[in-house]
Amino acid sequence: MAKLTYREAVRAAMREAMAADPRVFLMGEDVGRHGGAFAVSMGLLEEFGPERIRDTPLMESTFVGAGIGAAVGGMRPIVEVMTINFSLLALDQIVNTAAALRHMSGGQFSVPLVVRMASGGGRGLAAQHSHSLEGWFAHVPGIKVATPATVADAKGLLLAALADPDPVLVFEHATLYPLEGEDADDTPMALGRAAVRRAGEDVTLVAYGASVHKALAAAAALAAEEISAEVLDLRTLRPLDVEAIVSSVARTHRAVVVDEMWRTGSFAGEVAATIMEQAFDELDAPVARVASAEVPMPYAKPLEDAALPSAEQIAAAARALF
Amino acid sequence: MAKLTYREAVRAAMREAMAADPRVFLMGEDVGRHGGAFAVSMGLLEEFGPERIRDTPLMESTFVGAGIGAAVGGMRPIVEVMTINFSLLALDQIVNTAAALRHMSGGQFSVPLVVRMASGGGRGLAAQHSHSLEGWFAHVPGIKVATPATVADAKGLLLAALADPDPVLVFEHATLYPLEGEDADDTPMALGRAAVRRAGEDVTLVAYGASVHKALAAAAALAAEEISAEVLDLRTLRPLDVEAIVSSVARTHRAVVVDEMWRTGSFAGEVAATIMEQAFDELDAPVARVASAEVPMPYAKPLEDAALPSAEQIAAAARALF
């Protein structure tokens, strides 16, 4: 399989979809002339022209809302909200229109909309530019939420999102764009399937997005201490692959859930509660959480490092379960 | 103690605060001429005049943002966002300015802002007007979240919010406004203290806002079956009174958490995860959750009733733990 970066994988999925289906188009701030804030859509303007690669002014609420309308009108829009930080401005459209339209019209309309955005911290961008709020979106019935952690998923989940008849939000962790890896094969991916990224027997490390790599590093460290950790990548938060989580924990009897959201109200809490509900008798220890510190992200590097979940913290949390 | 309604209690707190402190003022849609969408501020325009009771145009983001600025500028604004449904439009200001300002300025500014809004479903208002998203706000460090369930708390927690130097969001459940009860006494309330609304020994029913009353009804039903249920009212979601939760569960060894948010990603998940983390060895059964069905709120009454948590569901969830 060819090697490419996470960034290239996202681009490849968009190119493929646009080449295959004239209804697919991309819009968002700086996606055209600039090639995207993260250079994801570089070259697409030249290839597909300004009708299909649309630079919008700054107006998150309206271009997301326009994406919803365009989807209902027969197009297959990909809306890029540059980063999750600005998605708060579009949240009303996502919750009250995209997610609700099908239901409140009695099933008359589907909203085949894909909204992509970069998420997460770790780049020295401080309090307003380091958010991880994927769990908020995962709370909302009517939408789906994908959080690719690997290069293959960056492409495969986006293609799955584009094939889905309902609104799918894809969160690309901003630190992953340079990540190199193998291309996805041609099997269409399904939304709602977690993946075991490393098999193990003693504890399950549940993670999504960039945290998967931290969990893998923790698992490697734990292996040196004879603790065999399984790393489960959720891949989509809604639908959530409860079966995969439960079946792993039923084998390992211990779990640590990793999340870059602030600890209180994190999606990790949802996963922990679900494990308790579905596999209480399997647990040899309470499910642990490793999440971000309860502080708006500080700029200073030592503080930012301390605020974010780390492989060390994950390993320590796992150790503490024994 | 005098009897009054929840609505009157909120109004009384605002009157008291405005009479005592010239910096306090109220702004929001229809708070003046109309007396508020829920008649909460009825009479205040006449009493305090249009400088201090300010009808705003529709612009949730800006009048919340202006509240933040006014707070930093030395005032003590109460901003009414008519209902939680419209707060999505102001979420950026709340998360990225109100909650972050103190931290990102290195502690230079406090934001003594109170934002009130009506929340919840059950009034036949369908998908766009029935939200319960308190848990989202409770996720955000830098703000505090109060969810009064009683008449005394409607007043006392609002006064506590107004005395607090940091931004406090107060969610008044819209179905509670006509509720009658006793006035708060003059002891200032602290934010972050849960209250036992009914003592019990066999199971703890954890709830907040309108769900407290459903939990009390469930407890009454369970009592008839010889199950003694304790009802714990969280009162504030942030700070969360973990100690009170844990100490109750440590006695009852069982818990049901009730929440009007959609089940996945509900605040109930946070509470359940916290109980597991802090009191795993005390649990005789997994913590159960009773939350809203995973559907945008349907209008039709039978469907809406089925979508919301009910006393019957709470009682059934409690029974299932034995």
Next chain:
Amino acid sequence: MSLERPPPHRAALEREHAHELLRQMLLIRRFEERTEELYAAGKIRGFLHLYIGEEAIAVGAMQSLAEEDAIVATYREHGHALARGVPAGAVMAEMYGKANGCSRGRGGSMHMFDGSRRFYGGHAIVAGGIPFAVGLALADKMQGRRHVTACFFGEGAMAEGEFHESMNLAALWRLPVLFLCENNLYAISTPLAAQESEPELHLKAHAYRVPSEAVDGMDVYAVETAVARAAAAVRRGDGPYFLELRTYRFRGHSMGDPQRYRAKEEIAEWEKRGPIVQFVDRLRRDGLLDDATLAAIERDVADEVAWSVEEAEGGPWEPVEDLEKDVYTPADG
């Protein structure tokens, strides 16, 4: 619809057309009067925002829009739904929350949809439908369809940022959006002067280089004509157009509004030049309407309203087991 008819100024002379306009306005009026009673009787719940007083706008506008055009409206959309041809029975059943309602009872009075008529709701977040309308227009434009998307909203929505964003985007991208502001002078209790620093709302369109006009929204012909002209410009590909339709609501904002914010006299004054009285007077003056015809129209309308109530009363409830239906699209489409 209107496209095959003679242009509005000649249409105005057409007896049949005049009667049809009158019938539609009366249908909305009588239908909503009935919903007031049904609300009081507990058959309809939640919010109920009556359109009474504003009928000339929906009726006049729909005349000048084609079947292929799209309509986006607000929570005050019963009038628009009826004028668009959504059967009164489906509208009433929706208000009851019945499965034969136009949104299967899931939406209620604020969320009426009818895809077969390109009637896209029923949006209850103020200004929330405007970006959606821009998107529908974008889809039409990208697919080479010469349709108009007509977007109704109250003047209160013009204070919300989304209005501004949407005007700008529609103008920048020359999208076929017809912005129809129903200026009824109040946003719940807040009078226009407390909403907008520039109360001449049509002037605000200049900030986007969007052509605009103010129109007497109490005159169904004036609305029809202005919308026809504006829709034609939009359809030609000239980009968006903005109309401020000046009107007044005769009832409270929603049911149970004590209306402490305005004087009875003000309402009475406006009622005198209400869209229906005014039109009836004019038709009589012009010899286009006699008592017998008016009575016949009233009977016709009363029958339709009665039928709609029967439909609603007899309609089935969605089974509670189907609670979580229609959240996602089923695999088979």
Next chain:
Amino acid sequence: MSLERPPPHRAALEREHAHELLRQMLLIRRFEERTEELYAAGKIRGFLHLYIGEEAIAVGAMQSLAEEDAIVATYREHGHALARGVPAGAVMAEMYGKANGCSRGRGGSMHMFDGSRRFYGGHAIVAGGIPFAVGLALADKMQGRRHVTACFFGEGAMAEGEFHESMNLAALWRLPVLFLCENNLYAISTPLAAQESEPELHLKAHAYRVPSEAVDGMDVYAVETAVARAAAAVRRGDGPYFLELRTYRFRGHSMGDPQRYRAKEEIAEWEKRGPIVQFVDRLRRDGLLDDATLAAIERDVADEVAWSVEEAEGGPWEPVEDLEKDVYTPADG
């Protein structure tokens, strides 16, 4: 500050004043040139949005604002901070993330604050600072203080709904807000013509009945004069005022921007009429500046920049144990 000085047209003749304006513009220029190196060296991280090319705006504007006035700016605010008198050391230390930074290292380059100078940041959500500025002005007005809140934002922010909402509210309530749009023709890569259907931005203020002007933002005197006049109107209680300050940024949007969206020639053309060259030429022409004086100012500025780097290098880190500090106000205030 300016209030005790003679009015700008006379000030223009004042040698001392001219040198001070030049010194401040040069300070910003040299300071930021230094940060480019420090960014490359990894001392500064995250985003770094240079103000180079736009110095005349912050410097000219601050001259005409009083100590009691409030300033709200964006992520491109180093220039504003320096022009407002925030010590260069505190600005540089903030960029390093050190505890002696003006936001104790918590904010970084995008979030500079200095309460003692009513410098209220440092807002990195585009348009997000505008409602905040409206609120500061509201507080001043309600407390009977005749202060101005000057709110800087890029032209890109004018597409966001909050701009529109804030203009309307400030106008409706006659709040003392001075809206200062730094129109540098690009929002990241997006040229003005793709941002706004009405590219004459100052005209957009009409939609709110807010007085407005377009000003040459490359001419520090023009900015100073226009801001003085506008601030005086605002201070009088006439309500808000809007200035479009026309400028150009000479660097990429942030560090590492390949600037594929504009031609090198375009940049070169603008650089020729850059605020500093232009001003130096003018002062020379007017006999107000000689080589020795210019060299002295450059030396002075270089010293200040060097000192700021020392401050930053020598500054302490906040202890990691204090990570969760400054989230809430401690009980003692």
